[in-house]
Amino acid sequence: MTALREKQGDDDVLTAGGLVNLNGAAVRFDASGVLHWPEERLLVVADLHFEKGSSHGVRGRFVPPYDTRATLRALAEVIGRLRPERVIALGDSFHDGDAEARLAPADLEALSALVGSVDWTWVAGNHDPSPPAGLGGRPVAEIVIGPLVFRHEPRPGRALGEVAGHLHPAAKVGRTRSVRRRAFVCDGSRCLLPAFGAYTGGLNVMDAAFKGLFERSRLIAWMLSDGRVYPVRSAEFLPD
Amino acid sequence: MNETNLLPPKFEAWFASRGWSPRAHQLALLEHGLAGRSVLLIAPTGAGKTLAGFLPSLVDLAARPKWKPGTRRRGVHTLYISPLKALAVDIERNLETPVGGIGLDIAIETRTGDTSASRRQRQKLIPPDILLTTPEQLALLLAARDAETFFEDLKTVVLDELHALVTSKRGDLLALGLSRLRAIAPGIRTVGLSATVAEPDELRAWLVPQTSGEPLSLSEVVTVAGGAQPDIRIFEADESIPWAGHSARYAYEGLLAEIDRRRMTLIFVNTRSQAEMVFSELWRLNDANLPIALHHGSLDVGQRRKVEAAMADGRLRAVVATSTLDLGIDWGDVDLVIHIGAPKGASRLAQRVGRANHRMDEPSTALLVPANRFEVLECQAALDANYIGAQDTPPIRDGALDVLAQHVLGRAVAGPFRADDFYAEVASAYSYRHLDRERFDRVVDLVATGGYALRAYERYAKIKLTADGTWRLTHPRFAQAYRLNVGTIIESPMLKVRLGGKARGRGPVMGGRLLGEVEEYFCEQMKVGDTFLFAGEVLRFEGMRETEVIVSRARSSDPRIPVYAGGKFPLSTFLAASVRKMLSDPSSWHKLPTPVRDWLELQRDHSLLPRPDELLVETFPHRGRYFLALYPFEGRLAHQTLGMLLTRRLERFGQKPLGFIATDYVIGVWCAADVGAAFVRGEPTLSRLLEPDMLGDDLEAWMAESYLLKRMFKSCAMIAGLVEKNAIGAQKTGRQVTVSTDLIYDVLREHQPDHVLLEAAWADASSGLLDLGRLSDMLSRINGRIVHKRLDRISPLAVPIMLEIGGERVAGEADEDVLRQAADEIIREAMA
Incomplete structure (x- = not known):
C-alpha cells in the first residue's frame, strides 16, 4: 500500500493539499467515505440505508438492529470534524419506505438533531423516492452547484461533473494477497461515492454496471482503509 | 451364572455353525441389554464391536411377535447413529451376515442425505426395525410432526465411534437429539461403542441423563483389553x-x-x-x-x-x-x-x-x-x-449455545413446547448440564427475535409465547428454513474444480470433467496461469465461472502455488507431555535414531535440556537480529496465540519484535533489540513477560483487531440460524442484499457486547483455534519455572525453528534444496 501513495505526485487529477480536481471543483475524498468540498463548506454522503438491518426481520433474519445507530454515530463524527454548512444526502438514505417508522426513538431524535444543525438536502433515491416528512431538510430530485451536479443514480455514458452514489463502488487489488475495500471512483469528470451505511456492501468496479461510465485511463479508485485513503489506478484492479 | 443361557438357541446355533463362540464382551452387553441398562463398550478395532452393540436388539427383535396387518404400525426399535454416512452403509452390510445366517425377519435400513425422497416417505409409513443414520438426520426426524409416533416404540440407541462424535458440535447436536428421544420414549437405553479413551467416565456420563446438582450418573462399562500388540x-x-x-x-x-x-x-x-x-x-x-x-x-x-x-x-x-x-x-x-x-x-x-x-x-x-x-x-x-495403552482425546466441553439455538427452532418445528419442560430436558444432557435457566431463556429469545436489547423484531418473531403458555412456530416457512440449514458443519465455501481448456480471449473454455472441490479462499489468491497440485495432477488455473474453478492440465511438473503442508491438528496435550519427558530423560534416548540422539546430546552440551515442568527460553543473536526461542511443546494453536500476545508485550517493553513463527513444538520470535540483554537486566524479567495475566487485557485488545473471532462468529450465526447457509432461490446480487456477517459482528460488538452469539463465538475461539485453555494451563504450569539461557549463537534445538523462519511457505521441489542450503549454514553455526 505504501507504493500506492507514492503515485499521488504524478497524477493530473490531483491538486495541492490532497484536493482532487473534479470537473474544476477542488474536492477532498475523506477517509470516512464522505466527499468534502471545502470551498463551498459542503459535505456529500451517499447511500446511508438507515434501517437496512431491521428490513431483514420480515424474512426472519434477525441481524442486529444497531446499524442506524452506528451509521448516525459515524456521520455525526465527520460532521463534527469537518464542520460543513451544507450536507447533501445522495439518495437511498432510508432502506425502504417503511424505514422511518422503524427508527428507534433515540435514533430518530439523533437524526433530527443532525439534520437541524446544518442546511440539509435529501436527494431522492430508488429506495426512498419520496423523502421522509417529519425530519426537516429539503427534498430534491437532483441539485446543481457550480460545475457539479448531484444525483443518486449515475446517468448512462459520460456525464461531466456528476457526483452520484447508488452503485456502492468497491475495489480489489493486490498481488499475493488481495484486499477489497469501499472506494470513491473518479476519472476527473465524474465521481461515484462509496456507500456510507453500516450494513452496505460494495460492488466491484470491474462489474458490468460501471461499464462506459468512466474514461479508464484516468480512472482512479480511492480505497478506504483504516482511516486512510489509498488511490489506486485502474490497471491494478482485480475482479472478484 | 452361565451367561450363554441368555443367547437363544437360534443364535447359539449360528455361532456354532461358523465355528465361533460368542465373546465375553458380547455376552456382557447382551446381559446389560436384556436388563435394560445403558452401557459403554470400549474395545479396540476388530473386536466385533458392531455385533456386540446390536446383539441385544437382535435377540429382542427375534422374540417380538410378527406385525399383523390391520394393527398399528410399530415405530423404530433400534436407532444406530454414526458420524459417517459411509459407516452406516457399511454396518447395514455387516449386519446382513448374522441376520441372514440366523434367519431373522428384521428390517434394517439406512437414512442419510443420499436416501431418496420416496424411500424416506416409505420409512415414515413403515418404519424399519433398525434404522441406521447420522446426527443431522436424527435432528431432521425429530423436527418432523410425526416424530413422536415414529420414535414412541424406540428401545435402544446405538452410538458408534462415540469418542470421535462427542468432542465436536455434532456431538452437541446429538446430545440434544438424545435428550429429545428420552422425552419421547422414556425407557430407552443407550449403547456407546468407543475406541480406548483416557477418561471413560466422561463417555459413561454422556450416555445417560443427568440431574443438576446431583453427582454424575454413569452408564455401565465393558472394556475389552487390546488384542495382539501392534x-x-x-x-x-x-x-x-x-x-x-x-x-x-x-x-x-x-x-x-x-x-x-x-x-x-x-x-x-x-x-x-x-x-x-x-x-x-x-x-x-x-x-x-x-x-x-x-x-x-x-x-x-x-x-x-x-x-x-x-x-x-x-x-x-x-x-x-x-x-x-x-x-x-x-x-x-x-x-x-x-x-x-x-x-x-x-x-x-x-x-x-x-x-x-x-x-x-x-x-x-x-x-x-x-x-x-x-x-x-x-x-x-x-x-x-x-x-x-494410554490414550488421549480432548475433554468434552460444555455444549455450544449456537447448536442449542438450532435445536430450539427444531423443537418448535416439531410442535408447541413449554419452556420449563424443555429446559429440564436439555439440561439433562451431559453436555448441557451446566446450562443455567437464564442462558437458556436468552437462547430462546435469540431464536424468537434475535436476542437484542433493542426490541426491533417483535412483530417478525419466528416463535411466540402463546396464551396457553406454549412456544409456537409463527410461520411454516421457518420450518422449511430449518430443514435446509440443519447441521453444525460449516465449511468454508467449496468451489467445484472442472477441467476445461486454456483461457483464450474472453475467458476459459468450459465443459470438461469434474475433478472435485477446493476451498474458496484457496482460489482467491490465484491468477490465470498459476499452477497448483490437485487430484494428483498439476493443474493450471484458467478462471472462475460462478461456483466453478476452470482448470487445464499443466505441462510443468512443479506447481507454483505453495500450500500449507503442516498438520491440521495440533499436538495433543498427552503427547506433548511425553515429548517433554523424553527430552529431559537421556536414559530414554536409546530408542531414538543416532542423528536425533546426537542432536539432543549437542543441545545438552551447548545449551541445556529443560526438565518436564520447566520452560526453556533461549536468546541469541543471528545476522544482526536478536532471537528468542521458547520450547513449550503445547501445539501449534496455543503457540500461535502465545506468539501474538508475546510480540504485543515485547513491543510494549521496547524490544521491537519484528515477527514470530510457531510450530507444534517451538515459538521463535525475532527482535531488533537485544532481548536477551533486556531479560538479564530485568527489563522486563522473563517471568513478568510470561505472566498468566497476559490472557486478560492483552488478549482482549488483540481479539478486538483479529479476524479470527469474526470467522467464529460467522459459523455461530449460521448454526444458530441468524443468517442462512442455504435459502431457496437465494442469489447474491452485486450490491449484496444480504448483510455480511463481518459487518454484523462489528456492529454487534459495539452495541451489544454481551449478546449470546458473541459469547458462543468466544467460547469456540477459546477452545478451538486459540486453544486458550491449554495456553492458560501452560502459563500456570511454568510460572516460576522459566529457565533462560543466553547464548552467543543458535542452539542445536533452535535449528528447526530457524529453518522454518527461512523456509516457511516454500514448497514444491525447490524447498528441500533451499532448506538444505540454509540448513548447512545454520547447522555449522549451531554445532561449532
Whole structure:
C-alpha cells in the first residue's frame, strides 16, 4: 500500500493539499467515505440505508438492529470534524419506505438533531423516492452547484461533473494477497461515492454496471482503509 | 451364572455353525441389554464391536411377535447413529451376515442425505426395525410432526465411534437429539461403542441423563483389553532425518520398497495438500507402476467411490488418504499402515493403525515416518503410548449455545413446547448440564427475535409465547428454513474444480470433467496461469465461472502455488507431555535414531535440556537480529496465540519484535533489540513477560483487531440460524442484499457486547483455534519455572525453528534444496 501513495505526485487529477480536481471543483475524498468540498463548506454522503438491518426481520433474519445507530454515530463524527454548512444526502438514505417508522426513538431524535444543525438536502433515491416528512431538510430530485451536479443514480455514458452514489463502488487489488475495500471512483469528470451505511456492501468496479461510465485511463479508485485513503489506478484492479 | 443361557438357541446355533463362540464382551452387553441398562463398550478395532452393540436388539427383535396387518404400525426399535454416512452403509452390510445366517425377519435400513425422497416417505409409513443414520438426520426426524409416533416404540440407541462424535458440535447436536428421544420414549437405553479413551467416565456420563446438582450418573462399562500388540516401527532411512519441513521426501524410495513387499498399504497423512504431494511424489518414483491411488475429502464423490471399490476388490497396492478413511470402515485386506508426519495424538494413531489387519488375533503392522527431528520425538512418544495403552482425546466441553439455538427452532418445528419442560430436558444432557435457566431463556429469545436489547423484531418473531403458555412456530416457512440449514458443519465455501481448456480471449473454455472441490479462499489468491497440485495432477488455473474453478492440465511438473503442508491438528496435550519427558530423560534416548540422539546430546552440551515442568527460553543473536526461542511443546494453536500476545508485550517493553513463527513444538520470535540483554537486566524479567495475566487485557485488545473471532462468529450465526447457509432461490446480487456477517459482528460488538452469539463465538475461539485453555494451563504450569539461557549463537534445538523462519511457505521441489542450503549454514553455526 505504501507504493500506492507514492503515485499521488504524478497524477493530473490531483491538486495541492490532497484536493482532487473534479470537473474544476477542488474536492477532498475523506477517509470516512464522505466527499468534502471545502470551498463551498459542503459535505456529500451517499447511500446511508438507515434501517437496512431491521428490513431483514420480515424474512426472519434477525441481524442486529444497531446499524442506524452506528451509521448516525459515524456521520455525526465527520460532521463534527469537518464542520460543513451544507450536507447533501445522495439518495437511498432510508432502506425502504417503511424505514422511518422503524427508527428507534433515540435514533430518530439523533437524526433530527443532525439534520437541524446544518442546511440539509435529501436527494431522492430508488429506495426512498419520496423523502421522509417529519425530519426537516429539503427534498430534491437532483441539485446543481457550480460545475457539479448531484444525483443518486449515475446517468448512462459520460456525464461531466456528476457526483452520484447508488452503485456502492468497491475495489480489489493486490498481488499475493488481495484486499477489497469501499472506494470513491473518479476519472476527473465524474465521481461515484462509496456507500456510507453500516450494513452496505460494495460492488466491484470491474462489474458490468460501471461499464462506459468512466474514461479508464484516468480512472482512479480511492480505497478506504483504516482511516486512510489509498488511490489506486485502474490497471491494478482485480475482479472478484 | 452361565451367561450363554441368555443367547437363544437360534443364535447359539449360528455361532456354532461358523465355528465361533460368542465373546465375553458380547455376552456382557447382551446381559446389560436384556436388563435394560445403558452401557459403554470400549474395545479396540476388530473386536466385533458392531455385533456386540446390536446383539441385544437382535435377540429382542427375534422374540417380538410378527406385525399383523390391520394393527398399528410399530415405530423404530433400534436407532444406530454414526458420524459417517459411509459407516452406516457399511454396518447395514455387516449386519446382513448374522441376520441372514440366523434367519431373522428384521428390517434394517439406512437414512442419510443420499436416501431418496420416496424411500424416506416409505420409512415414515413403515418404519424399519433398525434404522441406521447420522446426527443431522436424527435432528431432521425429530423436527418432523410425526416424530413422536415414529420414535414412541424406540428401545435402544446405538452410538458408534462415540469418542470421535462427542468432542465436536455434532456431538452437541446429538446430545440434544438424545435428550429429545428420552422425552419421547422414556425407557430407552443407550449403547456407546468407543475406541480406548483416557477418561471413560466422561463417555459413561454422556450416555445417560443427568440431574443438576446431583453427582454424575454413569452408564455401565465393558472394556475389552487390546488384542495382539501392534507391530509399529519408526521408519529408518539411510539418509539423515531432515531438520525441518513436512514433506518426508527422504523416505519415499524406501516406502515404495515397503509397498512392493506388501499386499495392500494404507498411507495416512494429516492434510489434503500433504496427500496430494505425497501421492504425486510417489508416482514420480514409481518405476514399477504399482497401482497407487489417492483418497481425500475434497475429491469428487464418484472418484472416491471408485477408489474404495478398487480397494475392496484388491486391485490396488496402496492408497494415500486423509481422515476421510479414518473411522472404522472396512475396506479389504490392508496389511501395512504407513503414517507420514507425526500422528499428533495417540488416539489418532491407534485408530489409524487399527486399519491394518482388521482381525484382533493378528498384530497390525505400521510404519511411522517422521518428517523432521521433532517429529521423531513425537512419533517415539506416540509409539510408547500405543504400547502402554494410554490414550488421549480432548475433554468434552460444555455444549455450544449456537447448536442449542438450532435445536430450539427444531423443537418448535416439531410442535408447541413449554419452556420449563424443555429446559429440564436439555439440561439433562451431559453436555448441557451446566446450562443455567437464564442462558437458556436468552437462547430462546435469540431464536424468537434475535436476542437484542433493542426490541426491533417483535412483530417478525419466528416463535411466540402463546396464551396457553406454549412456544409456537409463527410461520411454516421457518420450518422449511430449518430443514435446509440443519447441521453444525460449516465449511468454508467449496468451489467445484472442472477441467476445461486454456483461457483464450474472453475467458476459459468450459465443459470438461469434474475433478472435485477446493476451498474458496484457496482460489482467491490465484491468477490465470498459476499452477497448483490437485487430484494428483498439476493443474493450471484458467478462471472462475460462478461456483466453478476452470482448470487445464499443466505441462510443468512443479506447481507454483505453495500450500500449507503442516498438520491440521495440533499436538495433543498427552503427547506433548511425553515429548517433554523424553527430552529431559537421556536414559530414554536409546530408542531414538543416532542423528536425533546426537542432536539432543549437542543441545545438552551447548545449551541445556529443560526438565518436564520447566520452560526453556533461549536468546541469541543471528545476522544482526536478536532471537528468542521458547520450547513449550503445547501445539501449534496455543503457540500461535502465545506468539501474538508475546510480540504485543515485547513491543510494549521496547524490544521491537519484528515477527514470530510457531510450530507444534517451538515459538521463535525475532527482535531488533537485544532481548536477551533486556531479560538479564530485568527489563522486563522473563517471568513478568510470561505472566498468566497476559490472557486478560492483552488478549482482549488483540481479539478486538483479529479476524479470527469474526470467522467464529460467522459459523455461530449460521448454526444458530441468524443468517442462512442455504435459502431457496437465494442469489447474491452485486450490491449484496444480504448483510455480511463481518459487518454484523462489528456492529454487534459495539452495541451489544454481551449478546449470546458473541459469547458462543468466544467460547469456540477459546477452545478451538486459540486453544486458550491449554495456553492458560501452560502459563500456570511454568510460572516460576522459566529457565533462560543466553547464548552467543543458535542452539542445536533452535535449528528447526530457524529453518522454518527461512523456509516457511516454500514448497514444491525447490524447498528441500533451499532448506538444505540454509540448513548447512545454520547447522555449522549451531554445532561449532
